[in-house]
Amino acid sequence: MGGGGQQTEPSGRGAGVYTWEEVEKHCSKNDQWLVVNRKVYNVSQWAKRHPGGFRVIGHYAGEDATEVFSAFHPDQKFVQKFLKPLLIGELAATESSQDHNKKAAIIQDFKTLREQAEKEGHFQAKPLFFCLHLGHILLLEALAWLIVWFWGTSWTLTLLCSVLLATAQSQAGWLQHDFGHLSVFKKSRWNHLIHKLVIGHLKGASANWWNHRHFQHHAKPNIIMKDPDINMLNIFVLGGTQPVEYGTKKIKFLPYNHQHQYFFLVGPPLLIPIFFNIQLLKTMISRRDWVDLAWYVSYYLRYLSCYVPLYGWFGSLALIVFVRFLESHWFVWVTQMNHLPMEIDHERHKDWLTMQLQATCNVEQSSFNDWFSGHLNFQIEHHLFPTMPRHNYHLVAPQVRALCDKHGIPYQMKTLWQAMTDVVRSLKTSGDLWLDAYLHK
Template structure:
């Protein structure tokens, strides 16, 4: 029996040694539930992008496959033509670098979580969340329309709009992970509305970027979130490599200082905007472009009559500036201080836990971070509705304790401080290697 009960007549059997030979760009095999698939040509047509599936070339992708695909029976029609055989009976289900015991325990936990209904979303939760976003948008505009555009009211309007944008960012994240509706097509449709019409960004850009991050978090050259294009050096490995190679694109020993100038202020208003436009235009994604334009048509229709063209553009940039700070601190405090290294071919659970940490639960922290303060649970169960993270957290902690894997939880303040502290430590490692090795 294959994945999802699929019968196969494939006679070829392979060893892990043979599978691991096929991990080049044009020759890719992977294993799902002991079945061997040749994805060399199909990877380019993969809905999640060629990179996210290519990251598992030569490896067992069972856990990642299960984590990302809600309807595995539907996926079988794509997998069946790619099936070329199976692992030999003498071969372990996992290659030698992975912890079979923790994988088995995690599969047991996931089965129990599904039986407990923790993958079922509460529609009212997401309706209320969307409602409070729309109310913030409406109240911000009505305030300056009715009382005028004084500096005080404009600043308050900007804060309200930035809050709405940040919260819409967490909401589009829910739909992008297919964690709200049972049918993927409804998640995709509402995702385009929220990220496109409410935020002015492209769903395709987010999907490819974010799923790569989840597939191999904090893995250099595979996770786009740690690809800083030479502006920053991260972790303990990359700084030493840069230093030994005498690479000095920036004064990295001061990166914890210039981070405040280049990181939070510029990521959303500059970097993300340019990336979105590049993706939509270069890939001719006209549907995403239409949603993107609908945001700006609505925005300028509301604010040009009040502020003029220049004033409306300036207000939008300031809102993006505020939102960018919010986004950067929330997303980086869970990952940047954690282990960042090259590919080690770890099992799913160990890889996710070494790359993530949690922030303490509170009503404010949950709202402020879109429940991404439960980053560990989110990475282990990316399709789980966020309101259930707190319910599965105790079981995840028990799993970690059983296998001796750290389960780290911090205060919100310490999480932010650790971002700067980790940048400073990495910069010092670079300087030491640059000067003395």
């Protein structure tokens, strides 16, 4: 049966029965249906109010969102009160629970693995871990200021202060990431509140801007036109598909065959100080997000009150730009080493496990690697279980690897050096593909 004869008013008591053919028609910007646990929801009007942003909803319009729904929402019962008014019906009994491109065995085995991880307490956070992490960030910031306040603002001491501040900023970035993924507190409300504090007051950024951007990345990693992290604004061409498309169409905004060289001048040094700062300011103002803007301003008021008496206005601004410059290098290498060398392609509608594994790889565990990357060296486990506290990734990793081996899905593990050099290698490979297509097709 199609949906045409049994559609109901969006009152939350939907009784319509739909086929996948009917559901898949509702995938436009203003007409969006989702399927979660075989229930069909019309989210067209509600999408703009979604805390994770309207785009992440749109990326699953007309699709089965059961797996991504389970991955992103730690409190399933709580979000049901938002879903209930949007219910319009369910899939017909003759329809499979997933679309025909997905493998039921993989989906079921991953569901079992998740249930086992929940049963073993891997989704329970250790408050002491996050308290100590916050403590070492505050200690670094205090030490940076005390050094130049007590011993003076010589070039050597200023450089040391900058390194300590950049380290604190990078580590605060990993901490805000924890709260943003709702992986610390049981109550989502507390995670959201502390997230605003950490990303706003400790980092000078916007929680809503981060949420809307980062959740898209997790929902559709390395998917062209859906993952904002691979939207390089025509500065780079990535993967194996995009370079050929650009080359065939004779698109040449830059000499992409040299992108592995100019990456060092454009990517690591400029992403945070220039691109991210402009983007988040533009987003907060255009969306009138005054709460996040207030947190953003509080960071700079605190920073300036500490350093203007020591460096003056110009010196303080120069110092924070340099700190952002150092932090940006750290951030770019850590975030790109897990994704950029992996498969980057258009939407293929794969199951959750397969999609995440093709877009992510891990870096070897060590105390330094864990600290340096904020445990994002376990990028595979983080993407599969985004609400899992990061100190538990290593506990579930052997089970994830066994599941991948069972289904023949590659589980890539690299050294830190190999992962970083692969970023440059992948850029060169993509640039060469572009040049070959540009010259010969």
